[in-house]
Amino acid sequence: MAIAFLKGHGTENDFVLLPDPDGELDLTAGRVRALCDRQRGLGADGVLRVVRAKALDDAPAGIDGDAWFMDYRNADGSVAEMCGNGVRVFARYLSDAGLVDGPEFPVWSRAGVRPATVHPDGTVTVDMGRIRVLGQSTTTVNGSTHTGLGVDVGNPHLVSVVDSVAELDLTTQPAFDHEFFPRGVNLEFIEVVGSAEIRMRVHERGVGETRSCGTGTVAAAVAALAARRLTTGAVTVHIPGGTVTVTITDDTSTLTGPAVFVAEGTLTESWWDTYA
Ligand SMILES: N[C@@H](CCC[C@H](N)C(=O)O)C(=O)O
Numbered sequence: 645m646a647i648a649f650l651k652g653h654g655t656e657n658d659f660v661l662l663p664d665p666d667g668e669l670d671l672t673a674g675r676v677r678a679l680c681d682r683q684r685g686l687g688a689d690g691v692l693r694v695v696r697a698k699a700l701d702d703a704p705a706g707i708d709g710d711a712w713f714m715d716y717r718n719a720d721g722s723v724a725e726m727c728g729n730g731v732r733v734f735a736r737y738l739s740d741a742g743l744v745d746g747p748e749f750p751v752w753s754r755a756g757v758r759p760a761t762v763h764p765d766g767t768v769t770v771d772m773g774r775i776r777v778l779g780q781s782t783t784t785v786n787g788s789t790h791t792g793l794g795v796d797v798g799n800p801h802l803v804s805v806v807d808s809v810a811e812l813d814l815t816t817q818p819a820f821d822h823e824f825f826p827r828g829v830n831l832e833f834i835e836v837v838g839s840a841e842i843r844m845r846v847h848e849r850g851v852g853e854t855r856s857c858g859t860g861t862v863a864a865a866v867a868a869l870a871a872r873r874l875t876t877g878a879v880t881v882h883i884p885g886g887t888v889t890v891t892i893t894d895d896t897s898t899l900t901g902p903a904v905f906v907a908e909g910t911l912t913e914s915w916w917d918t919y920a
Pocket residue numbers: 657690718723724725726727728729730799800830848849850851856857858859860
């Protein structure tokens with residue numbers, strides 16, 4: 645069986661996308677790790693499997709069987725609820741491949757439905773849903789402990805404000821409170837550069853430091869606004885891989901940014917079989 649793939653990224657948070665509408669692929673954790681490996685595989689921060697809801701064993705209750713579901717996996721093979729950069733790339737794929745009618749359509753994830761709009765220039769806006777503030781917790785990086793704001797964007801985040809993001813060494817896992825975040829956490833560090841503008845770096849759960857994290861930018865915007873005693877507003881977020889814009893309202897949040905395809909091809913069967 646020829647296994648098709650595309651390689652893409654959203655602000656350099658990169659993904660292998662596997663079109664699998666009927667759920668035929670046996671996407672084991674080992675295969676995800678191999679696909680994401682930058683030496684023995686294609687290399688990526690995560691895998692996006694494009695599958696119809698009716699082909700899933702664990703489809704969310706009440707979902708239309710024909711709905712498109714983003715089955716997201718981290719580079720370490722773990723499953724995550726949501727991916728903000730991934731959902732833009734996923735939406736752009738559905739649109740470019742003619743699998744949806746028109747530029748506005750729903751994408752499902754384990755965190756629920758995320759309505760997407762693909763713009764004529766190829767950028768994508770996603771309604772990221774209502775954000776839940778979890779309270780304060782701490783993280784320790786390079787021997788310094790920071791108190792941050794826990795934010796649930798469908799997946800868990802802890803956002804800490806620091807003087808300079810350039811100084812951080814995120815090559816190893818920063819410490820965090822496992823009782824507060826029993827399922828692990830994505831750790832964002834932000835530096836305020838303007839009244840509605842921040843710089844961010846991130847250490848992602850299940851990946852390590854990445855050049856961007858879309859759900860992380862939404863969490864970061866919430867924390868930046870909270871630091872100004874605001875609960876709503878628009879924030880421009882600069883990450884090492886580019887720039888996105890986030891708006892937070894009383895009811896929901898939106899994320900706008902690029903979605904780029906780099907390559908498409910097929911995996912060799914012998915390679916796929918090696919990692920069963
Ligand atoms: N890169 C993603 C987030 C991917 C999931 C995350 N590592 C987790 O485990 O929650 C994004 O763009 O949001």
